[in-house]
Amino acid sequence: MRFYLATRFLFPRHFHLRIFTICFVAVHLPLLTFIASQAVIGEWEWQIFVPLLLATLAGTLAAIYALGALLAPIRQASAMLREVQDGKPVVDVPAGGRDLAGELLDSVGLAAIATNTRISQLRDAAERDVLTGLRNRRGFLDAAAHLRAGTRATLALVDIDFFKRINDIFGHDEGDMVLREFASRLTETMRRSDLVARWGGEEFAILIPGMGPRDARALIERLRTALHADPIGPNPEEPVTFSCGLAFLRGPEQIAVAMQRADKALYAAKRAGRDRIELDEARMLDA
Known part of the structure; x- marks a missing residue:
């Protein structure tokens, strides 16, 4: 939690942008190192720099897409929690995998279903006559x-x-x-x-x-x-x-x-x- 709390200043309301920023810096570190070394020696090897730049840009685009896809379970879990908070029934509960994000999605889904069931039971109990079973x-x-x-x-x-x-x-x-x-x-x-x-x-x-x-x-x-x-x-x-x-x-x-x-x-x-x-x-x- 320390690193998470320490990086809250980076897009405090957008977790996926915070992850992207960290990955962006990590992906561009080799390119930045190469540019710095070329500046120190005063020579530019374009046949190396251009492929490295293109590869870095391609990797960046691939990382953006992959991160968005990998964060889908977290977005889905957050959406289910909002539906429960708003009192809406959770109908579509996707199955998660065996990794951390999948376990989070499964846990939130089970909690949402259990909460909706309990709310329905309480609502039904509040609107039912105990003696006859009819509505009150x-x-x-x-x-x-x-x-x-x-x-x-x-x-x-x-x-x-x-x-x-x-x-x-x-x-x-x-x-x-x-x-x-x-x-x-x-x-x-x-x-x-x-x-x-x-x-x-x-x-x-x-x-x-x-x-x-x-x-x-x-x-x-x-x-x-x-x-x-x-x-x-x-x-x-x-x-x-x-x-x-x-x-x-x-x-x-x-x-x-x-x-x-x-x-x-x-x-x-x-x-x-x-x-x-x-x-x-x-x-x-x-x-």
Whole structure:
């Protein structure tokens, strides 16, 4: 490190130019020595000087190209580190050789992949509900923000009926089992393109792109029918049911408003006796 630190005054921001400068001096040392000796004796042997000069220039050009190529692993390693620092995924990780530069490239590549994997795991953990495995509220909003502008979609808010009674009578462990089973049934019913999340407590949010409220109602009605045919819950006499509110939207910028309208429709379903699906009528003409 001493020599490296001592030569920092040579192109402090360009390591490859520092190496080139040192090599340039070393390559030209024989030529400079020859010129000095000719000056001392006062004679010029052009038949020696010209080939020596041309050979030196050719060697210099070859050294410039070779140094640039040999420093490629270091440049690649530096680029990967910048991508990791910027939070970008490192996709193309070239294999290095068995020399020092290759080992550096391999080490940086492995570190970059491990860092990206860990960041992805942490991001996924931060956006997942631990109990159900669905997205949480943050994960739902982050994913919903990627909905293409102007895309027609339906937002559904689903709330398990009388869930507090399950917790009070049978305990929170049974309540957790109901949440997990309900989340599983919900995921099985919805399409792969639909965004399903646990919004909070016993409430779930669903974003159904490319589908209007009436078609979305038919889709969620399948879940309601399935729960009647194959009920879940600790009490066979009182199978788990749910209430749902639906609202139409176009594009991610309308999600907040659609959430409010779906919430109103949900409470309308509860006031109407629960175990039902209600549509927000305010935007039905737009759907």
